Amino acid sequence: MANPVNPPRGMRDFLPADKARREHALGIIKRVYRAHGFDEIETPVVEDYARLHAGLGGDNEKLSFSILKRGIRPEQLQAATEAGNAEQLADLGLRFDLTVPLTRFYASHRAELPPVFRAIQIAPVWRAERPQKGRYRQFVQADIDIIGEPGLLAEIELITATSQALAELGLQGCVIRVNDRRILFGLLEHCGFPADTHDRALITVDKLDKIGAAGVVDELREIDAASAERLGEVLAAVEPALEGGGIPLERAAIEASLPGAAENPGAATGIESLATLGDALNGALPEGVSVRFDPTLxxxxxxxxxxxxxxxxxxxxxxxxxxxxxDGMVGRFLGQDVPAVGFSIGFERVVDLIDLPERTGPEAVVLVHDADVAFDELFALKRELVAQGHRVRLEKRQKNMKTLLARVAGEGFTSFATVRAGVREPGELELRALDG
Known part of the structure; x- marks a missing residue:
């Protein structure tokens, strides 16, 4: 039985210090993205069930929380569950990402939006994950997307904006790994995998970091043994470069990592695109962020x-x-393809990696007041300090002042002053640092 005082499994409460860290990170991300010309939008937390299960969300559709239609009786739910078609009783669902709502939003408002639309979405999403460290059923995504730009300008904008956000969050050593789906399909074709098995094969290749190259080859043998062996040779050849800091996003380095496969027409197109992207990003990324080619991504x-x-x-x-x-997602709603590209910061993981900066500017002041201080005097002091830009909290004097002061220091307050009866002006207070 669930503990009634705990949040639902896979959900979290945030104490003031946690919330402050999250708001600090959100403020940086929004400021950077707006500076790069993106505009913030908001969409409902629910979408139509049919839209959430239209094949746009991949495996995440299986993790969607569904909302039953109004008026469903318990016996109807039980009968539908036993028949294996309980989903027929749902007409809405909680969004499992921000991309599906964005494509619906764009299709709904296209006439009101610019030809190239740059969107910011930072909001919670819900997935029926198995709760574990780093995986939650409610979490925040921080997305930017560009819709309507078919060329590499969109990718360049997204990568430069996101890299600046990461740098200003204080995350040093970030590596942006880049690949192209056309290169992946060209590689599979070069290795001999039949075209109708490519999607299945990529699902296996995507497990590389979990089961290793040998595990990937073993699983791919079920599709085609000879093709699996050839792909294994490619993986073995690129592994040293990937472990040694990655492959530069340069034409020569990319082609050298894909001998033979680089001659595939589809792969060649992808390589050309990535080489151009690498040239554009050369010198454009902030210190502490680098970009590398990864053919296994x-x-x-x-x-x-x-x-x-x-x-x-x-x-x-x-x-x-x-x-x-x-590029194909928006067209599912409009009946015509519209180019689109997006970049999402894993907010929950990022916020665990950052620290709050030391407070600068106006003080965060605790006014420790005696019981006999008149309300009008106390609030006259508080009103004046707030007007000066300070953050102010009132605390009654306690016997154990050490415990009180340690608590408020942990909550981000930087100084305190004792308030006695008759004190009405901030200049009469003796501010003392909490760390002293």
Missing amino acids: VRGMGYYTGTIFEVAHPGSGSSVGGGGRY
Whole structure:
């Protein structure tokens, strides 16, 4: 039985210090993205059930929380569950990402939006994950997307904006790993995998970091043994470069890592695109962020059509961001393809890697007051300090002042003053540092 005082399994409460860290990170991300010309939008937390299960969300659709239609009786739910079609009783669902709502939003408001639309979405999403460290059923995504730009300008904008956000968050050592789905399909074709097995094969390749190259080859043998062996040779050849800091995003280095496969027409197109991207990003990224080619990067979502990217950080065992081009998604709603590309920061992972900066500017003051201080005197002091830009909290004097002062210092307050009856002006207070 669940503990009634705890949040639901997979959900979290945030204490003031945690909330302050999250708001600090959100403020930086929003400020940087707006400076790069993106505009913030908001969409409902629920979408139509049919839209959430239209094949746009990949495996995440299986993790969607569904909302039953109004008026469903318990016996109806039981009967539908026993028949294996309980989903027929749902008409809405909680969003499992921000991309599906964005594509619906764009289709709904296209006439009101500029030809190239640059969107910011930072909001909670919900997935029926198995709760474990780093995986929650409610979590925040921080997305930027560009819809309507078919060229590499969109990828360049997304990568430069996100890299600046990561740098200003204080995350040093971030590596943006880049690949192209066309290179992946060209590689599979070069190795001999039949075209109708490519999607299945990529699902296996995407497990590389979990089961290793040998595990990937073993699983791919079920599709085609000879093709699996050839792909294994490619993986073995690129492994040293990937472990040694990655492959430069340069044409010669990319082609050298894909001998033979680089001659595939589809792969050649992807290589040309990545080489151009690498040239554009050369010298454009902030200190502490680098970009590398990774031919093993897949990104699990099947809707990606071109460039894909993922952010690695030495302090995290998982990626702290990712995205790619998904030119076919918006067309599912409009009946015509619209180019689109997006980049999402893994907010929950990033916020665990940062620290709050030391407070500068106006003080965060605790006014410790005696019981006999008149309310009008106390609030006259508080009103004046707030008007000066300070953060002010009132605390009654306690017998154990050491405990009180330690608590408020942990909550971010920097100084305190004792208030006695008759004191009405801030100049009459003796401010003392809490760390002293």
